[in-house]
Amino acid sequence: MTASETHRAINAVWRIESPRLIAGLARMVRDVGLAEELAQDALVVALEQWPETGVPNNPGAWLMATAKNRAIDQLRRRKRLEQKHEEIGHEMETQQSTSTPDIEAAIDDDVGDDLLRLVFTSCHPVLSTEARVALTLRLLGGLTTEEIARAFLVSEPTIAQRIVRAKRTLADEKVPFEVPRGAELAARLSSVLEVIYLIFNEGYSATSGDDWMRPALCEDALRLGRILAGLAPNEPEVHGLVALMEIQASRSAARTKPNDEPILLLDQNRARWDRLLIGRGLAALERAEKLGGAGGPYALQAAIAACHARALTAPDTDWSRIAVLYYALMQRAPSPVVELNRAVAVGMAFGPAAALEIVDALTSEGSLAGYHLLPTVRGDLLFKLGRLDEAKKDFERAASMTRNAREQTLLLERAAACKKSGAN
């Protein structure tokens, strides 16, 4: 193996081992920032030694042992927190003698899992959303600062500083390295799920001209979601989120033309949907439902996505079920955008008149006043009802509201089509 091959191999080992490594160290030193430094130190030693010695048989255990030794050395050298250090140092030495079974036991322990603690700490509400995202990708996704910066189209120092500040905040606020329990768990879990879904959506919004790190965020988010599903197998919303992401990701090859122009869901070539991911998504949704989580916001969104995934052709879509699911989502997590989507589903299932009632209620309510899809949907419903003059006005209004040139052209074409049909 050449030196550069070894470096690439070490990067791969790092990607696989760093989350467990950092999590295990964080439990010992009770400081995520320090744990990451120790893990990085061990990586530096590996980069020095492995090109000479080759990659060891159990690289994870090697890195952990090296990091622990560094931790003990460092703690002994620093005198000012002597008492505490001695305590921790002693604890670590004890742990070291039985290190492997300990780690295995911790991983099998459903409450006391270090990785799960690391997930909850990285997504702690004391941190800003941006900081949670960066820290999660860094500590749990194994991404470098440079990779995160490229993926989010910001400078590397910005991300580096964000991560440093996040770690400092965790230390200053004395955030405990633990899995929240009881009433706190639900809120904290939803913060974790939000971070993962945010990473996914950032990747999903990338275009082919972007750096490949951006679309790769979808895979990073899916990996995090799948890991979390293994760590917290009894939490239905985790499976709901995984289901939603798997099904959305299944459409990625079908959702744009070669020139990046988006293709609407109903116009996509379903032969290009990824059946492997759909199967995984449907299985995850079933797990969420079996755990009694059918009514969770992620599970409901996944169930809606699943209705599309199950339909072999667009006309096969079960729109009345989608309308029911959107209704349930409205009860659970009300938002005008969800209501607009419900209107579309109602229109497809029960005809444009029923949908128009919902849309008109939304219009008079006013919270979507600047949103071009409201007049777009309204125009479409009016068009179907044969009220062409009104439809034309709505399409024109929608065209004036969107900043996307392509969308504007399409809307103006629809407006023009109203005029033509009207003359007939």
Next chain:
Amino acid sequence: MRFMMLIIPKGYETAKPGIVPDAKAVAAMMKYNESLQKAGVLLAVDGLHPPSVGARVSFPGGKAKVTDGPFAEVKEVIGGYWMIQVKSREEAIEWASRCPGSENEVIEIRQVQEMSDFPADVREAAAGFAEMQQKAGR
């Protein structure tokens, strides 16, 4: 990116139908599969029956011709596969290296082709083909 890890067990080319794998080896493999799953990289995994109960379809002169297994001339056959999603070729290799393989087993790692791997003209052609298929289906 996705990789397929294909396991090639020596001797499987002549294995009898209904061959039962060693329970100990299966247990080790299950543990390995679990580690792939826990790491969030495993998309699919399957073992395959031996070629003695398989068949080959070839196309001499453009016409389909069926040959039942086992296939005398074949030296290596696939015994199963994993589909994994990882960050790099090196990560795929690292995962394959952790497999509790036996002396007579080889794992071949092959990256799954994605549309984005192809140049624009091939992508255009594929898109056109997809559209054609869709129209024909309607």
